[in-house]
Amino acid sequence: MPVVSMTVNGKPASADVEARTLLVQFIREQLGLTGTHVGCDTSQCGACVVHVDGRAVKSCTMLAAQAEGAEIVTIEGLAKNGELHPVQAAFREHHGLQCGFCTPGMIMTAVDMIRRKPDLDEETVRDELEGNICRCTGYHNIVKAILAASREMR
Amino acid sequence: MSDAASGEGIGQPVRRKEDFRFITGNGHYTDDISRPRQTWAYFLRSPHAHARIKSIDTSAAEAAPGVVAIFTGRHVADDGLGGLICGWTVTSKDGTPMKVGRHPILALDTVRYVGDHVAMVVAETLADARAAAELIDVDYEALPAAVSLSACQSAGAPQVHPEAPRNTCFEWELGNKAETDAAFAKAGRVVKLDLKNNRLIPNAMEPRAALGEFDKGTGIYTLHTTSQNPHVARLVLSAFVGVAPEHKLRVIAPDVGGGFGSKIFIYAEETACVWAAAKVGRPIKWTADRSEAFLSDAHGRDHLSHAELALDKDGKFLALRVKTVANLGAYLSTFSASVPTYLYGTLLSGQYDIPAIHVEVDGVYTHTAPVDAYRGAGRPEATYLVERIVETAARETGIDPAELRRRNYIRTFPHQTPVIMNYDTGDYEASLAAAMEAIDYKGFPARKAEAAKRGKLRGIGFSSYIEACGIAPSAAVGSLGAGVGLWESAEVRVNPTGNVEVLTGSHSHGQGHETTFAQLVASRLGVPLANVEIVHGDTDKVQFGMGTYGSRSGAVGMSAIVKALDKIEAKAKKIAAHLMEAAVEDIVFENGTFTVQGTDKSLAWAELSLAAYTAHGFPSGEIEPGLKEGAFYDPVNFTFPAGCHICEVEIDPDTGIVKIAKFVAVDDFGTVINPMIVEGQVHGGIAQGIGQALLEHGIYDVDSGQLITGSYMDYCMPRADDLPSFDLGFTTTICPSNPLGMKGCGEAGAIASPPAIINAVTDALGIRDIEMPATPARVWTALQSATPRAAAE
Numbered sequence: 001m002p003v004v005s006m007t008v009n010g011k012p013a014s015a016d017v018e019a020r021t022l023l024v025q026f027i028r029e030q031l032g033l034t035g036t037h038v039g040c041d042t043s044q045c046g047a048c049v050v051h052v053d054g055r056a057v058k059s060c061t062m063l064a065a066q067a068e069g070a071e072i073v074t075i076e077g078l079a080k081n082g083e084l085h086p087v088q089a090a091f092r093e094h095h096g097l098q099c100g101f102c103t104p105g106m107i108m109t110a111v112d113m114i115r116r117k118p119d120l121d122e123e124t125v126r127d128e129l130e131g132n133i134c135r136c137t138g139y140h141n142i143v144k145a146i147l148a149a150s151r152e153m154r
Numbered sequence: 155m156s157d158a159a160s161g162e163g164i165g166q167p168v169r170r171k172e173d174f175r176f177i178t179g180n181g182h183y184t185d186d187i188s189r190p191r192q193t194w195a196y197f198l199r200s201p202h203a204h205a206r207i208k209s210i211d212t213s214a215a216e217a218a219p220g221v222v223a224i225f226t227g228r229h230v231a232d233d234g235l236g237g238l239i240c241g242w243t244v245t246s247k248d249g250t251p252m253k254v255g256r257h258p259i260l261a262l263d264t265v266r267y268v269g270d271h272v273a274m275v276v277a278e279t280l281a282d283a284r285a286a287a288e289l290i291d292v293d294y295e296a297l298p299a300a301v302s303l304s305a306c307q308s309a310g311a312p313q314v315h316p317e318a319p320r321n322t323c324f325e326w327e328l329g330n331k332a333e334t335d336a337a338f339a340k341a342g343r344v345v346k347l348d349l350k351n352n353r354l355i356p357n358a359m360e361p362r363a364a365l366g367e368f369d370k371g372t373g374i375y376t377l378h379t380t381s382q383n384p385h386v387a388r389l390v391l392s393a394f395v396g397v398a399p400e401h402k403l404r405v406i407a408p409d410v411g412g413g414f415g416s417k418i419f420i421y422a423e424e425t426a427c428v429w430a431a432a433k434v435g436r437p438i439k440w441t442a443d444r445s446e447a448f449l450s451d452a453h454g455r456d457h458l459s460h461a462e463l464a465l466d467k468d469g470k471f472l473a474l475r476v477k478t479v480a481n482l483g484a485y486l487s488t489f490s491a492s493v494p495t496y497l498y499g500t501l502l503s504g505q506y507d508i509p510a511i512h513v514e515v516d517g518v519y520t521h522t523a524p525v526d527a528y529r530g531a532g533r534p535e536a537t538y539l540v541e542r543i544v545e546t547a548a549r550e551t552g553i554d555p556a557e558l559r560r561r562n563y564i565r566t567f568p569h570q571t572p573v574i575m576n577y578d579t580g581d582y583e584a585s586l587a588a589a590m591e592a593i594d595y596k597g598f599p600a601r602k603a604e605a606a607k608r609g610k611l612r613g614i615g616f617s618s619y620i621e622a623c624g625i626a627p628s629a630a631v632g633s634l635g636a637g638v639g640l641w642e643s644a645e646v647r648v649n650p651t652g653n654v655e656v657l658t659g660s661h662s663h664g665q666g667h668e669t670t671f672a673q674l675v676a677s678r679l680g681v682p683l684a685n686v687e688i689v690h691g692d693t694d695k696v697q698f699g700m701g702t703y704g705s706r707s708g709a710v711g712m713s714a715i716v717k718a719l720d721k722i723e724a725k726a727k728k729i730a731a732h733l734m735e736a737a738v739e740d741i742v743f744e745n746g747t748f749t750v751q752g753t754d755k756s757l758a759w760a761e762l763s764l765a766a767y768t769a770h771g772f773p774s775g776e777i778e779p780g781l782k783e784g785a786f787y788d789p790v791n792f793t794f795p796a797g798c799h800i801c802e803v804e805i806d807p808d809t810g811i812v813k814i815a816k817f818v819a820v821d822d823f824g825t826v827i828n829p830m831i832v833e834g835q836v837h838g839g840i841a842q843g844i845g846q847a848l849l850e851h852g853i854y855d856v857d858s859g860q861l862i863t864g865s866y867m868d869y870c871m872p873r874a875d876d877l878p879s880f881d882l883g884f885t886t887t888i889c890p891s892n893p894l895g896m897k898g899c900g901e902a903g904a905i906a907s908p909p910a911i912i913n914a915v916t917d918a919l920g921i922r923d924i925e926m927p928a929t930p931a932r933v934w935t936a937l938q939s940a941t942p943r944a945a946a947e
Contacts, residue, residue, distance in 0.1 A: 028186075034179070034182075034183075035180065036179070037359075039361070039411075039444065040444035040866050042865045045444075045866060047359060075178065075179035076178065076180075078178075091173070092169055092170070092173040095830050095831065095833075095834050098664035098834060099359065099360065099409075099411045099412040100173075100175075101183065101360040101412060102359045103176050103177060122879070126874040126877075129874035129875070130873055130874070130875060133866070133873065135357055135359050135414070135838070138837035138841030138872075138877060139877055140841075140877075140880055144879075
């Protein structure tokens with residue numbers, strides 16, 4: 001089995017894995033970082049979004065081996081020095097989550113969205129959320145939270 | 155500081171206590187929990203909608219790498235396990251009980267839907283289990299399947315169960331047929347409508363999962379599972395399936411990622427996992443992938459109805475007559491028989507004074523996945539029927555839809571409907587008026603004209619809904635066929651330091667109970683919210699409870715907490731009276747402080763709590779040490795949330811795409827504990843309603859019984875760009891039947907919104923009906939047949 005090595009949330013991570021191991025399986029099962037979720041099997045729901053070298057990626061669409069040498073950030077690595085990331089704080093402030101299952105992927109997507117598009121408006125946020133499904137919130141408060149975080153981070 | 159001043163009390167939009175773990179990735183859902191020496195289960199499922207199993211050869215699979223054990227229906231039967239049950243018995247109009255087909259955990263000799271459970275492979279890894287399952291050789295004799303709801307009762311249709319001729323489980327009725335027929339006979343006008351309520355697939359974002367364990371030393375089984383009601387799961391698994399005696403079975407529902415009804419039920423997979431854990435002597439984990447969820451989670455809705463409304467010449471409703479065929483799927487799921495009967499027929503009076511109602515419902519089996527409660531459960535189907543036919547009546551009589559509703563609203567309470575329900579309070583005119591104001595109803599003609607100039611078709615639709623929540627006194631539901639009571643339990647444990655744990659039998663899987671329940675407790679006891687912990691979802695901690703569904707957790711679950719808090723306060727006052735040498739009648743408890751009326755003597759909550767446990771200051775012969783009280787609360791009536799939703803749509807005639815231009819919801823939920831959370835519940839409900847009306851449809855191939863919409867590539871889940879932001883408002887009448895005056899808010903959005911949307915779409919198109927979901931293809935097709943293209947422009 002190949003050894004894959006990468007940096008996850010600032011720490012080196014390395015393991016022998018089967019070649020077919022997906023990045024999300026590596027994160028959840030090898031590293032025990034269970035904040036990244038799996039909600040579908042067709043790369044539609046976005047519950048598994050993490051950052052790979054700073055870009056939001058569905059970790060179910062990528063083999064662990066493809067992330068060799070990459071810098072990975074998961075939801076567990078987003079808060080720094082005990083301070084919530086502004087997007088995390090905004091999801092709480094604006095009730096952008098209910099059951100919490102889609103939330104890690106939503107937050108990781110939102111962080112990348114704000115980085116790429118600092119001048120977000122509602123239509124753009126809704127458009128950008130195409131790849132993340134939430135069944136609880138009707139997106140109303142997720143959109144509100146992302147717009148608020150985006151203003152905060154300007 | 156009072157709770158109002160601290161912003162933590164009842165009515166405050168307190169930010170959720172549970173959020174921190176979810177936004178930092180520290181939630182603990184079932185699949186996140188792993189055990190040493192854990193194995194994985196994979197279920198081999200039927201590829202046929204209907205087939206006889208001639209033989210199952212597992213020898214090659216047993217020899218495959220990593221395989222620990224393989225179980226089939228034969229193993230389950232040989233071990234004496236019972237099948238899965240339906241906990242509600244419906245009686246047909248001829249007095250016979252519903253005809254129940256056997257529901258084995260793993261199929262014995264017949265499979266009855268695509269996805270039915272044939273074998274469980276237990277292996278070292280999921281990949282091993284999955285690979286081995288492919289080596290199981292099942293010799294099927296494929297049989298014709300009954301898939302079509304409209305044809306499954308025909309003579310000669312393939313039979314799902316030998317117990318149920320013509321695939322008919324029950325032929326149920328409610329209301330007075332003779333009075334209804336008489337009212338129709340003298341009616342000035344009769345409006346008729348045929349309606350389909352489309353099959354939905356619930357799709358909580360967390361797929362179902364289970365982790366079964368067995369402790370050989372104690373003989374205790376532990377099941378972690380994605381459940382909305384772990385206590386009921388334990389009862390069913392012990393008393394009916396016979397996995398283990400109740401006291402030897404612990405069921406834990408940890409963080410659960412949404413339910414919407416689909417996680418109420420007791421399914422084959424978790425049953426097999428906990429049972430087999432003892433057989434293999436190792437923990438067994440199973441997590442559904444999304445494809446399995448589509449195939450095997452209980453689906454929702456799926457009705458065919460014919461409705462007739464009789465009116466007099468002034469537009470006053472005289473009677474309603476309904477005939478419905480409701481799909482139950484291949485097996486009766488845990489509460490499926492109650493959904494198209496007592497949760498449906500009883501709501502057909504809507505918000506209206508209708509003197510006579512008669513409804514007949516045939517519950518039928520088909521070779522499709524079981525159908526059971528999905529957000530709203532029966533009430534969306536009732537509301538869809540009532541609000542569609544009322545809107546149709548408005549159009550046919552030429553009476554403005556708001557005016558027709560006003561003429562027929564119930565205005566005096568209590569109001570006994572002809573279909574069991576006794577509405578306790580409400581003000582339907584108030585929510586209608588507020589919704590019309592919010593959407594600017596007067597300005598609609600101008601907006602329609604402006605849209606027409608842009609080549610767009612604009613329509614508006616109303617929905618005045620009512621639902622029955624907090625499902626009723628236990629004795630009443632028992633008389634209607636429920637196999638369980640529908641009360642709730644609570645236990646309040648005050649610790650010696652004064653902080654508080656509250657154990658509840660309801661379960662939170664997104665509803666925010668850890669916050670709202672704590673708001674109630676904090677405000678009552680005058681302690682900071684941070685000092686209150688809500689405990690739920692573990693049968694070792696909470697003794698018993700009925701779980702969360704039917705918008706019951708506030709109205710029933712919190713009422714139980716109020717009862718327990720009453721007892722806590724009563725005992726604390728007795729202790730305070732001894733400590734401050736005063737009469738108990740003179741003790742006042744306010745903002746966390748006990749005072750002796752008319753004196754400056756006082757005792758803080760924390761001092762009292764400690765004193766309750768040191769037991770130094772009061773005679774323990776008279777007052778027991780400690781401060782812990784429990785209560786069971788049985789509701790005295792259903793609660794009746796109601797309101798008005800109005801939807802405005804704009805349709806592009808070139809593409810058939812329906813855009814929701816504006817959606818207004820005005821709801822009366824009685825007392826609101828946390829408006830932020832309540833609004834969130836309404837948002838989510840409306841989104842699911844929009845999903846039903848415009849996007850979602852669970853479709854089986856009518857011949858093969860294959861599920862065509864079996865993934866997110868085929869089943870259209872609402873995405874952010876399908877939905878608008880919502881405009882919400884509240885009106886309030888206090889529920890008189892529970893101590894907090896709450897009615898429930900969890901399902902209203904999904905109940906109210908579909909008819910508002912379809913009424914708007916049919917208004918825009920100028921047609922009588924369009925089937926849900928009103929997809930662009932259907933809308934475009936309707937436009938081509940309804941009007942020449944140029945007429946729209």
